[in-house]
Amino acid sequence: MKPSQLSTLIFEDQYAWKGDLDVFLPPSRVTILSQKTGIDEERIKNLTFYTSCNYFYHQTNRTTQVKWVMPLGVRTRKKSFGLQYCPCCLIEDGNQPYFRKNWRLGFITCCLFHSVQLHDKCPKCYHPIGFKKPKKSDNKILYHPVNMVHCSKCDFDLRHTKYKQVSKEEYEINRINFLQATLGYGQAGNLEFNYSNLYFEGIRRLLSFLVCSPKGESTFMFLRAELGLYQPYHREILGHNIEPERLDVRMRRTGLLMIYHLLQDWPENFVEACHKSNATSHLIKSPYLEFPFWTSNAFFFRIREKKYYSCEGEKKNIVEYFEKRLKKTISLKQVTRLVHYYFFKR
Ligand SMILES: [Zn+2]
Ligand SMILES: [Zn+2]
Numbered sequence: 001m002k003p004s005q006l007s008t009l010i011f012e013d014q015y016a017w018k019g020d021l022d023v024f025l026p027p028s029r030v031t032i033l034s035q036k037t038g039i040d041e042e043r044i045k046n047l048t049f050y051t052s053c054n055y056f057y058h059q060t061n062r063t064t065q066v067k068w069v070m071p072l073g074v075r076t077r078k079k080s081f082g083l084q085y086c087p088c089c090l091i092e093d094g095n096q097p098y099f100r101k102n103w104r105l106g107f108i109t110c111c112l113f114h115s116v117q118l119h120d121k122c123p124k125c126y127h128p129i130g131f132k133k134p135k136k137s138d139n140k141i142l143y144h145p146v147n148m149v150h151c152s153k154c155d156f157d158l159r160h161t162k163y164k165q166v167s168k169e170e171y172e173i174n175r176i177n178f179l180q181a182t183l184g185y186g187q188a189g190n191l192e193f194n195y196s197n198l199y200f201e202g203i204r205r206l207l208s209f210l211v212c213s214p215k216g217e218s219t220f221m222f223l224r225a226e227l228g229l230y231q232p233y234h235r236e237i238l239g240h241n242i243e244p245e246r247l248d249v250r251m252r253r254t255g256l257l258m259i260y261h262l263l264q265d266w267p268e269n270f271v272e273a274c275h276k277s278n279a280t281s282h283l284i285k286s287p288y289l290e291f292p293f294w295t296s297n298a299f300f301f302r303i304r305e306k307k308y309y310s311c312e313g314e315k316k317n318i319v320e321y322f323e324k325r326l327k328k329t330i331s332l333k334q335v336t337r338l339v340h341y342y343f344f345k346r
Contacts, residue, residue: 001143003131010036020072020082022104024050024064049104055184056107056200068106068200070245072130081248083129084118086111087161090149097149097159106245107177107200109253110170116163117170120249122151123161170253173260189263191294202295203259205284206270207244211255214240215283222277223258267298274303281305 001009007017011032025033025048034041045051049066053059057067070082084103089111102108103118110117121128134147135155149158166174180186180196193199209216210223214235224231231254244252262270274280281303291299310318319335330338 002134020069022048022101023066023069024048055196056105056181058197058201067204067243068245069104070106079128080246081120081128084108084120084249085129085149085158085161086114086116086118087159087163088114088116090159096145099148102178102181105177105181106247106252107181107203107256108174109249109256110166110174112171112174112178114163115166115171117166117253118249119158119161122154122156122158124156125151125154127151127153129158167257169257169260173256173263176260176263177256189260189266191263191266198292198294201290201292203256204244205289205291205295205299206259206262207252207255209284210258211247211251212238212242212244213283216279218277219273219279220258222273223261224254226273227257227261229254229257266294267302270298271302279303 004014004017007021008014010016011029016029021029025045030041030044033039033044037044049069050059050064053066053069059066071080072082082104083099085099086103089100090097108118119129130152131148133152134143135150135152136143136147150156151158176186176188180188180193180199184196185194186196186199187193188199191199210220217233217235220233223229224233231250238247238251244255247255262273281300282305284299284303315332315335318339319330319332322330322335322338
């Protein structure tokens with residue numbers, strides 16, 4: 001049967017299927033699943049990303065979301081490419097193909113076993129991969145496990161996807177990410193991390209700046225040219241304030257290749273890229289965000305501050321203010337000294 005039907009039968013709730021069940025399972029559903037499968041509750045609970053994300057995301061326990069896990073979009077009608085696949089893995093699975101847990105993670109873009117790039121859409125009709133409405137073989141009454149690896153829109157067998165060999169750089173950044181996410185520590189370029197979530201927090205800020213924010217556009221363009229990447233870039237399609245896990249796989253791949261380059265000589269390559277693309281620290285700063293220590297030094301002390309110039313109107317107001325306050329006429333030069341006195345000496 002369809003996964004949605006199965007979920008309705010198990011949970012006796014047709015809306016249970018709407019959330020991303022692999023991200024968070026409410027305790028009541030864990031209990032039901034345990035009763036119906038005979039599998040220990042603790043074990044079921046630990047299958048979700050919510051309880052197993054400590055190495056890549058610091059949980060606040062205020063929401064059930066887990067950063068870096070790509071939304072499947074079961075909840076919304078909006079197209080989202082939340083599930084990736086490696087055609088070689090699916091072929092090797094034989095009659096019981098399944099989708100790997102780490103294919104759901106935004107910082108993974110290739111298969112480390114087969115050294116091929118992951119795909120996040122049907123190569124024939126570009127429909128996202130998902131089990132929302134799986135297709136059944138025409139002459140069959142029941143679903144078969146292999147229906148899962150057919151495009152739910154055009155029925156294309158995803159195992160026939162032409163696979164593309166991964167570059168050395170993409171392989172390396174995926175290996176770093178995979179090790180950091182499974183071990184909880186590790187090396188990344190010239191940096192050593194005792195706590196991998198600090199690594200992930202930092203590369204998240206970098207991806208947000210370089211790829212997701214319009215403020216990082218010039219640095220993105222600079223790095224794209226420098227690294228010879230041919231990623232099309234359309235600001236209007238990306239949208240504002242998009243999060244890294246909502247980007248499609250090609251965009252994430254490009255962003256991660258840039259990060260791999262930057263990590264080789266952190267922070268020198270980054271500081272240089274910002275200088276050459278005229279990016280100043282105020283473009284990266286945000287009062288609402290925290291930055292892990294290894295990025296903040298580069299972000300805020302090594303990159304130029306934007307110089308602020310006051311306009312004529314502002315200057316005039318300041319002169320008037322001092323004249324009123326000191327009850328005498330004063331020159332602009334004196335005002336400069338006074339401003340300095342009031343702003344910095346006290
Ligand atoms: Zn594979
Ligand atoms: Zn298709």
